[in-house]
Each structure stands twice: as structure tokens, then as C-alpha cells.
Amino acid sequence: MTITFEELLNGLTELNTELxxxxxxxxxxxxxxxxxxxxxxxxxxxxxTLTDPRVxxxxxxxxxxxxxxxxxxxxxxxxxxxxxxxxxxxxxxxKIVGIVLPRTSKDQATHGTSIPVGQQKRGDCxxxxxxxDGVIDHVGTYLGDGTMIHTNTPTTxxxxxxxxxxxxxxxxx
Numbered sequence: 001m002t003i004t005f006e007e008l009l010n011g012l013t014e015l016n017t018e019l020x021x022x023x024x025x026x027x028x029x030x031x032x033x034x035x036x037x038x039x040x041x042x043x044x045x046x047x048x049t050l051t052d053p054r055v056x057x058x059x060x061x062x063x064x065x066x067x068x069x070x071x072x073x074x075x076x077x078x079x080x081x082x083x084x085x086x087x088x089x090x091x092x093x094x095k096i097v098g099i100v101l102p103r104t105s106k107d108q109a110t111h112g113t114s115i116p117v118g119q120q121k122r123g124d125c126x127x128x129x130x131x132x133d134g135v136i137d138h139v140g141t142y143l144g145d146g147t148m149i150h151t152n153t154p155t156t157x158x159x160x161x162x163x164x165x166x167x168x169x170x171x172x173x
Contacts, residue, residue: 054097054173055123061096062141062149065089066158072151077103089151089158090125090139099172105139112170123173126166136168 076083078092087105094101101108109127120126120142128138140150151158
């Protein structure tokens with residue numbers, strides 16, 4: 001069988017047209033894949049920022065107690081004293097969601113999941129060594145945006161403040 005130059009040229013033109021159409025479809029599919037990947041990444045980011053409802057219950061309880069102006073007393077236990085120190089406050093607000101914590105901040109700091117400082121999320125507990133002696137002596141609960149809720153003096157009672165630099169971060173929820 002003999003093919004003329006014109007037939008060969010027509011065949012190549014048809015192949016070229018088909019190749020261009022397939023390339024265009026492949027480019028469209030690639031664009032769709034990229035858009036899909038971007039949507040998946042966006043959804044993953046949104047999921048990562050969702051907060052466990054128990055965290056919101058803990059924080060709501062903390063804010064309720066703050067609004068009730070419950071006094072600070074060093075060493076206070078809520079059940080006996082109807083007052084809080086930092087660790088009995090933390091103990092009380094986590095109890096609302098069924099999480100039982102030890103009585104002191106030093107002991108609380110050994111429970112839960114360790115989180116790298118700076119990667120805390122809303123509801124994580126922040127532990128401090130305010131005395132500088134290497135022993136944990138204070139705890140607050142992270143609210144987000146660089147703030148925590150805690151209680152630490154009779155004059156301030158339960159309050160919200162900037163977190164400073166915690167020594168340990170623990171996640172209980």
C-alpha cells in the first residue's frame with residue numbers, strides 16, 4: 001500500500017489535533033486535581049482548628065467561676081473551702097467533663113499528654129515555675145490568642161492574662 005504525501009500530512013494533522021485535545025483534557029484534569037487538593041487542604045486546616053466540645057465546656061465553666069468572683073486562697077480546696085488556688089481551680093473546671101486531676105500543679109504537670117511549649121491549643125494546661133527553683137508551682141488553662149485563665153492572688157482572683165513562657169504544657173482532652 002502506498003501513502004501519498006498529502007495523506008500522510010492529513011494523518012499527521014489529525015494526530016496532532018487529537019494530541020492537542022488530549023493535552024488540553026490532561027491540563028484540565030490537572031487543574032481540577034489541584035483545585036481538589038486545595039479544597040482538601042482547606043478542609044484539613046478547618047478540621048485542625050475545631051475544638052473538642054469538652055474543651056469549650058471546661059472554658060465555659062472557668063469563665064462562669066470567674067464571673068462568680070470566687071476568692072483565691074493558697075492551698076484551698078473547693079469542696080472544703082469554697083475558694084480556689086490555681087490547681088484546685090484547674091481540678092474543678094476539668095471535673096465538669098469527667099477528668100479527674102491530682103490536687104497540686106506539680107502533680108497535675110505529670111499527667112496528660114506532653115505538648116511542646118508554643119504548640120498549645122485551647123484547653124491545654126500551662127505549668128510554670130514562678131519561684132525559679134525547678135519545681136512547678138502554678139497552672140493556668142490556655143484560652144488561645146496568647147492568654148490563659150487562672151487564679152493566683154487574693155486581689156485578682158480568677159482572671160485572664162497573657163501566658164508568658166510556660167515550662168510544661170499538658171493536654172487532658
